[in-house]
Amino acid sequence: MAQAPTLYITCSDQHRNGKTFLARLLVDYLMLDGRDPFVIDTDAPDGPLRAYFPGRTALADFSQISGHMKLFDTIIGAPGRDYVIDLPVRHMEPFFKTVAELEFFTEAHNAGFRIMVFYIVDRAPSSLKAARAVQEFPGIDLFVAVANEFVGTSWPRDEGALVLPDLPRNLAIAISDKRISLRSFVLGDRQNLPESQINVLSSFLSRTMANLSNIEPIFSMKKLSG
Amino acid sequence: MKPTLILVGADKGGVGKTTVSRALLDYFARKNILTRAFDTENPRGSLRRFYPATAEVIDLGNVAHQMKVLDTMETANVPVTVVDLKAGNLSYALDLFERIGVLEAARNGVFNMGLMHVVGSSIASLDEIGEIAKYLQRIQYIVARNFINETNFFEWDEATTRKYFSAIPKAQEINVPKLNEMAYEQVDVAGVTFKDFIENRAADGSQGKFSFVLRGYVRKWCAEIDAEFAHVQMLQEILTGGRQPGAH
Numbered sequence: 001m002a003q004a005p006t007l008y009i010t011c012s013d014q015h016r017n018g019k020t021f022l023a024r025l026l027v028d029y030l031m032l033d034g035r036d037p038f039v040i041d042t043d044a045p046d047g048p049l050r051a052y053f054p055g056r057t058a059l060a061d062f063s064q065i066s067g068h069m070k071l072f073d074t075i076i077g078a079p080g081r082d083y084v085i086d087l088p089v090r091h092m093e094p095f096f097k098t099v100a101e102l103e104f105f106t107e108a109h110n111a112g113f114r115i116m117v118f119y120i121v122d123r124a125p126s127s128l129k130a131a132r133a134v135q136e137f138p139g140i141d142l143f144v145a146v147a148n149e150f151v152g153t154s155w156p157r158d159e160g161a162l163v164l165p166d167l168p169r170n171l172a173i174a175i176s177d178k179r180i181s182l183r184s185f186v187l188g189d190r191q192n193l194p195e196s197q198i199n200v201l202s203s204f205l206s207r208t209m210a211n212l213s214n215i216e217p218i219f220s221m222k223k224l225s226g
Numbered sequence: 227m228k229p230t231l232i233l234v235g236a237d238k239g240g241v242g243k244t245t246v247s248r249a250l251l252d253y254f255a256r257k258n259i260l261t262r263a264f265d266t267e268n269p270r271g272s273l274r275r276f277y278p279a280t281a282e283v284i285d286l287g288n289v290a291h292q293m294k295v296l297d298t299m300e301t302a303n304v305p306v307t308v309v310d311l312k313a314g315n316l317s318y319a320l321d322l323f324e325r326i327g328v329l330e331a332a333r334n335g336v337f338n339m340g341l342m343h344v345v346g347s348s349i350a351s352l353d354e355i356g357e358i359a360k361y362l363q364r365i366q367y368i369v370a371r372n373f374i375n376e377t378n379f380f381e382w383d384e385a386t387t388r389k390y391f392s393a394i395p396k397a398q399e400i401n402v403p404k405l406n407e408m409a410y411e412q413v414d415v416a417g418v419t420f421k422d423f424i425e426n427r428a429a430d431g432s433q434g435k436f437s438f439v440l441r442g443y444v445r446k447w448c449a450e451i452d453a454e455f456a457h458v459q460m461l462q463e464i465l466t467g468g469r470q471p472g473a474h
Binding site (some may be wrong): 062065066068069070073076077101102103107 | 406408409437438439440442443448
């Protein structure tokens with residue numbers, strides 16, 4: 001059975017820890033998996049994700065009511081596909097507050113969506129605390145703690161986290177170029193990356209994509225165990 | 227039970243009087259209490275646009291129209307009658323009701339009567355309260371401070387407020403909470419009740435196409451209004467059918 005349409009929400013309470021990179025990886029992963037994700041980047045007016053995914057990204061300024069409408073009404077108005085919502089740090093709390101006020105997750109469930117939250121937990125104890133608060137938020141079907149090896153994590157090892165392997169600095173900078181498509185790279189297009197970086201990136205992407213593909217079995221297990 | 231006549235008025239326009247009338251009618255609709263409504267903004271009452279089946283436009287100076295409202299109070303079998311008074315018409319209406327014996331009848335318990343006085347943030351609003359105090363003996367008086375489309379700053383200080391309120395024995399205060407402008411405007415444009423907007427029902431009864439977000443904000447606002455109305459004695463007596471809560 002095909003998996004249900006899903007809202008993937010990427011967030012964190014800390015800046016510069018790879019959240020937008022995670023959202024990007026997720027979109028590429030979903031597309032490689034044959035899904036048709038639509039991205040809503042609430043980091044207007046910057047919207048870094050739009051440059052990577054033109055044609056499947058909407059920018060919504062979550063500090064405005066019109067932004068709430070662009071985000072929530074778009075999703076409710078066009079169910080049946082996956083959405084990746086990237087929340088910048090400053091919008092995370094307002095986002096969950098608004099979700100509660102509008103009972104958005106209930107409405108999304110009624111529209112057939114599953115809700116998965118990917119939370120990058122970094123080393124600070126405050127990050128763990130903030131992550132726990134989101135983990136407890138009602139209506140989330142799967143909470144995925146994400147440990148970015150580059151920044152470290154305070155998430156307990158025995159609870160399991162999605163690991164983003166460390167990337168050499170020069171490679172991280174190279175692939176942040178808007179013209180680089182990770183999806184094309186996986187499909188064999190090396191996009192003029194230097195030979196020295198190709199193996200490292202291949203290994204990074206194969207590990208990351210494998211980690212992401214483990215999410216569905218985890219979700220099913222969780223559902224089975226009730 | 228005894229019918230209740232609720233006047234909604236303000237001495238100046240643009241303070242959200244009709245919004246409060248709509249909020250009241252909506253409140254009763256959500257509580258399954260039948261209402262009648264009269265809009266004295268003759269000939270073009272905006273209340274009628276939102277409640278075509280319930281609201282009727284009348285001219286309060288016209289004796290036939292007065293009879294339509296007052297003489298049918300007991301026979302209409304509708305527990306609540308809401309009269310939305312034309313802006314600036316509050317003192318006039320109270321004076322008129324005093325002269326034709328309506329206030330007297332209410333004081334003698336023929337029916338229940340309340341005045342919901344919608345006031346804006348300026349100090350001039352308090353002067354209005356002073357002007358109408360003499361009519362309000364044994365009439366339920368509710369001051370609705372309207373935040374719906376204004377700032378949240380009120381110029382009133384405690385001492386001045388007390389001075390005015392001490393002249394009115396049965397005064398209660400409520401706040402009409404702020405509603406996001408975009409949500410408010412969309413309900414206006416749609417010309418539907420708040421209840422129908424929340425339930426995504428268009429004016430003709432068909433499925434609406436209203437924003438989920440704006441519906442959510444209106445629903446939250448209605449919940450806030452409910453909480454305000456919940457401590458208005460007159461309204462609670464209507465809901466409990468005149469009985470004290472808990473009584474048999």
